[in-house]
Amino acid sequence: MDTLSASNNQFALDLSKRLAESAAGKNIFFSPWSISTSLAMVYLGTKGNTAAQIYLKFYSDIYIYNIANYSCFILKELGFSKIGNIYSEFHNAYLLKSISKLYGEKTSPFKGNMKKYFSADPQLVNFGEVENWTEGKIPDLLPDGSLDSLTKMVLVNAIYVKGKWEQKFMIQDTTEKPFRLNKTTTKPVQMMSMRKILHIFQVEEPPTKIFELHYNNCEINMFILLPYDLNGLQEKLNDWTCADMMDTGEVQVYLPRFKMEESYDLKSTLISMGMRDPFSQGRADFSGISERRDLFLSHVFHKAFVEVNEEGTEAAAGIGSVLTVQMTYPLITFNADHLFLFFIRHNHTNNILFLGRFCSP
Template sequence: MYSTTLLFHPHTQALSFSSGKDVHADFQSLNADINSPSASYILKLANRLYGENTANFLPKFLAATQKYYKADMKAVDFIGAAEACRAEINGWVEQQTENKIKDLLKSGTVTPMTRLALVNAIYFKGNWMNRFDKANTKEMPFKLNQNESKPVQMMYQMKKLPYNFIDEHGLQILELPYVDEELSMFILLPEEAADGSDPLLKLEKELTQEKLDDWIKRENMDVHSEVLVHLPRFKLEEDYELNEPLSKLGMTDVFCSAKADLSGMNGEGGLFLSTVAHKAFVEVNEEGTEAAAATAGMVSFCMLREEHFTADHPFLFFIRHNKTKSILFLGRLSSPQ
């Protein structure tokens, strides 16, 4: 699961704000699809606004956030009780993520100058369609790089699972479906580099949405071979300040008090984005995934192939909602905990 908070501070120049309606409507539709009450997994997506109680926000803005994002506004006293507001926001995030995301906002991130906090939290828990037998889990080395390794609890199973090998990238891809196949975890495992370079870094530079879509199409994957899977149990917890990465993606004006254009929120301008805080938690074990996530093959008369998928070195993984093809979680495992 993960949680993200955007903190807005005021400035003196009045500016205007525009929005993309299609983006909002698409998110509304996605939210409805992935939060289906009949789903075989637990997925809670929650959004909330915390606004300074002396500030004015446009009814149109508040109505839109409620309609498209199910985000209500909570009036708080940022000016007089910034630290108490920070504690309240952190408490709400902790509750929404089943106590997995704690202290999202660090001390000093909420100040008397804060006027609005937009908070997003998502919690996911899903069980594998093919669970790993705990009796088969044993200690094995996980290679951090060419010179270092660490012991991990390595899970094992042999099943017919969707598998692909991309020869030109030296890349193995495995799909691990969750119950009912509404969601799947995909693991991208590059071959270890003989020259000591980082194969994950190379993969990340070469990876595009078009390539990924093609590689993981079910019709492009082998679904008939037995796959011998070794996958470490792992737990990841990371927190980030996303200002710099977002700026590198071209989102610069919103962080600048002289250029930000957010008057669509209050009708007056004077707001800019001060901080984007993000924290994520993912745990993978024999039962399935907690993240803050058997189809029989056709009978063949030829000799069955066996593929070996041994995730004993760094890999990328992501969890996808299969109906919408939306990636809900994306991560890099370099050192299992």
């Protein structure tokens, strides 16, 4: 599982860099785990170069069906009682819903593999139900005009999570403060504040502060990375957020209250990452899904919503636990008043579930 986790996390970082290149000065938020799980579903029906470009690009040297098995493993680790096309589980700490669907016709063998690896029966998608599945937070997953008579196959996925902090930010401590967009421009934000014993790591090169923000459940935590410069930062996420690397300290946290909703058609991004044949009519080989030879992937739509406030998180994101230690530590200030990265990681598998960049309030 360590190899699969490392591969999925590398995919997360590669994809974030590609998205950042096309979104200068804009926020980024997506679920790499959801996307890779959806690609694993598609992969079960591919052959030849189409299979190789999906599989070898992101999961080289891994047994052919381990991707699907790993996706199931993660879902079980998150506490889902059933794995299927629609996942919904309510815990005391959080509500998590996830959907991944493939629009198009399917053959019986493909349906069998979906049943075997995902306990799911593929079905035609009622895209209008996405808004209901995500508590109204992710409406209109498919852009107007994205489906027409030439559309052969569309992959969609969406995730919704709502959770509360075990120790909330006190709303009376939230004040308006400037958020630095660049060296000369600021924008007012509602800045939350809390003084807490937290895990924190300070990096000298590139200068970066990292702290681990815990939720009500110990399975999933949020990490926030506050750099002076993003160059070279993302490649070191796994090393820096290792438990052995982080210290415990008393931290005065200043974190903006923020909300983001981001939509992507990942077709061009995935093509630039090496997945050319799956989107190419005439070269795509989805013969494991349909006997039709003209089948190709038209789009990969992904939409994610996150809201962080004093109460907790309502998001395409995950939840964790709060650390309390009765000791005396030097006070460290963590002031997220400029661009920062954040991600949600599943602790047991060390898997990045969700990744974001906040730079534009």
